[in-house]
Amino acid sequence: MSKVTFRIFRFDPANDPTPRYQEYEMPLEPGITLLNCLNKIKAEKDATLTYRMSCGSAICGSCAVRANGHAILSCKTQASELVKDGVIQLDPLGNTSVIRDLAVDLEPFWASIRKVKPWLMPDATDNPEKERLQSQEDYLKIDHATTCIMCGACWSDCNVLEVDKKFIGPAALAKAQRFIYDTRDVKTIDRLEEISEPHGVWDCTHCGECSTRCPTDARPLGRIEEIKQAAMAEGVHGNSGARHVLAFRETVGKRGLLDENYVPVRSVGFLNIPGLLGLMPVGLRMLWRGKNPPVIPHSVDKVEEVKKIYSRSEEFRK
Amino acid sequence: MKYALYTGCVAKGAGRELLAATNVACAKLGIELVEMTAAACCGAGVISEDNPMLADILNARTFAQAEEMGLPIMNICTTCQGVHRKAQIKLKKDPAYLERVNKELKEQTGLEYKGTVKVRHFYEVLLEEYGLDKLKSKITRPLNGYKVAAFYGCYAMRPHEYSDLQNPDNPDELEKIIIALGATPIDYAERLKCCGFPILMMNKTNAMKLTGNALIGAKGAGADAVVTPCPLCHLNLDAYQPEVENMNDVELKLPVLHIPQLVALALGASYEELRLKTHIVRPPAEIAG
Numbered sequence: 271m272s273k274v275t276f277r278i279f280r281f282d283p284a285n286d287p288t289p290r291y292q293e294y295e296m297p298l299e300p301g302i303t304l305l306n307c308l309n310k311i312k313a314e315k316d317a318t319l320t321y322r323m324s325c326g327s328a329i330c331g332s333c334a335v336r337a338n339g340h341a342i343l344s345c346k347t348q349a350s351e352l353v354k355d356g357v358i359q360l361d362p363l364g365n366t367s368v369i370r371d372l373a374v375d376l377e378p379f380w381a382s383i384r385k386v387k388p389w390l391m392p393d394a395t396d397n398p399e400k401e402r403l404q405s406q407e408d409y410l411k412i413d414h415a416t417t418c419i420m421c422g423a424c425w426s427d428c429n430v431l432e433v434d435k436k437f438i439g440p441a442a443l444a445k446a447q448r449f450i451y452d453t454r455d456v457k458t459i460d461r462l463e464e465i466s467e468p469h470g471v472w473d474c475t476h477c478g479e480c481s482t483r484c485p486t487d488a489r490p491l492g493r494i495e496e497i498k499q500a501a502m503a504e505g506v507h508g509n510s511g512a513r514h515v516l517a518f519r520e521t522v523g524k525r526g527l528l529d530e531n532y533v534p535v536r537s538v539g540f541l542n543i544p545g546l547l548g549l550m551p552v553g554l555r556m557l558w559r560g561k562n563p564p565v566i567p568h569s570v571d572k573v574e575e576v577k578k579i580y581s582r583s584e585e586f587r588k
Numbered sequence: 589m590k591y592a593l594y595t596g597c598v599a600k601g602a603g604r605e606l607l608a609a610t611n612v613a614c615a616k617l618g619i620e621l622v623e624m625t626a627a628a629c630c631g632a633g634v635i636s637e638d639n640p641m642l643a644d645i646l647n648a649r650t651f652a653q654a655e656e657m658g659l660p661i662m663n664i665c666t667t668c669q670g671v672h673r674k675a676q677i678k679l680k681k682d683p684a685y686l687e688r689v690n691k692e693l694k695e696q697t698g699l700e701y702k703g704t705v706k707v708r709h710f711y712e713v714l715l716e717e718y719g720l721d722k723l724k725s726k727i728t729r730p731l732n733g734y735k736v737a738a739f740y741g742c743y744a745m746r747p748h749e750y751s752d753l754q755n756p757d758n759p760d761e762l763e764k765i766i767i768a769l770g771a772t773p774i775d776y777a778e779r780l781k782c783c784g785f786p787i788l789m790m791n792k793t794n795a796m797k798l799t800g801n802a803l804i805g806a807k808g809a810g811a812d813a814v815v816t817p818c819p820l821c822h823l824n825l826d827a828y829q830p831e832v833e834n835m836n837d838v839e840l841k842l843p844v845l846h847i848p849q850l851v852a853l854a855l856g857a858s859y860e861e862l863r864l865k866t867h868i869v870r871p872p873a874e875i876a877g
Binding site: 338340429430432433437474475476477478479481495498499502509511515516518519522527528530538551556562567570571576579582585586587 | 597598600601602603604605625626627628629631632633634635636637638639640641642645646649692693696697742743745746747748756757781782784785786787788789790791792793794795797798801827828830831865866867868
């Protein structure tokens, strides 16, 4: 068995306040998971190494760390897949503060989950004699989101959280989808309005990190798209994100291509004077360079085909 | 070699220099292009936030047009490429859905998507089909000493199942092209991050922070220029650079090139041909000297 170097982030604010990397060499047994490597290092080499774990079966979600810069669930990952030039580098989850070594403070993560009211709010006036049943078809709408194990891998690698600690984050959005799409819940519109507030669903850049890192089928980016679809269908349009979708759809339906002059103005809002003024500097700069989109926007050939397809839009929602 | 060129919206609008550079680069490489003048917008992941099937039908129409032309599609926008691949994979996975999409498509346009068309970005064509050796043999102005930071754009890599890159967690496709052109690739922490463009209208502060991190990271690592295969990343990184400079109180003046521009420079194209004057941050004239 060839030896592998585990390069592990160490930080103990109480006794050793300077973060550093410590290296442990170990042969990799065939089939060993990363979590079992950590357990082996702790048992045989260094009892002070600190990390979270519990079930070891990809159910409890406690053992997520960053390996070679990307969040993974350590009990679900073969160590051999992570070796790069004989080294596996381990860091604590991103977008968190470190408590000690690989253990991080997840309180902001949990606070984001609580924010979306992650409980069922059924019709309070109906008093059913037995539990509220769901059809298989209805259940499938929330099947993906219910597989979330709250491991924080998506939170760790989310690009928006890196620049905005107030962003609700991908796991909470997946949880919100689970209740927005639950046919037994009656607070759909309230939920959609709350999630459309600043730092909510429309602040996601669709960078795709969340779905790429997610170790289950929850895949937050897909759920985020579904929340937006519900917001558009339910008429929750009073924000720049929804206006952007409406403007985008409208111009493509007219010309087959995006009208880059119109979409920003409608997204910001026709009556939003500060917002419109905010568009001026870049607009003038581009005009000065001859980089501005054509004033009379271009249409694609056979645009009538696009219009015919568009005329059937409502059918496609069924 | 012959491709159906899918321009996307930006190359027809605020990024017309991208279309010019693609035509120049491909002419010099001997790659024949037929512009898909009747193809509609890919939806950019935005139309699908309202009506996913509408977006899928528009894309199926584009694919069917290329199939009728008997040509593979060349994209010049990472977002178009990612959205196209996602649509293709979705339609392939679900035959019943493909049938429904095709029924609508046929009724409205007479077209049918057979699922045979290959869709690749310009730089993927260079690597997979054209070959770096052949590219090197065409170089008349090697970009020696030019330090270039690749900025991939999210849709090239994530989610992984829609990416055709060899290793989407640590890709080196653009770096391979940079090296082939004689230039030096620059590594920096933000190479694979989001530029923030999709939320420019929703949260400009966050968008500018993301753009700023990328530009400052590339500049700090010693880059002379950034190169990107995504014209949306280009718009944020180039057109909003003055905002980033103000926000962070730094001077950047970091040119941001489209990948076809970088290739065409090494093939001897002129400053005018590549419309470099239209960039907000103009690259120095010596680059095309």
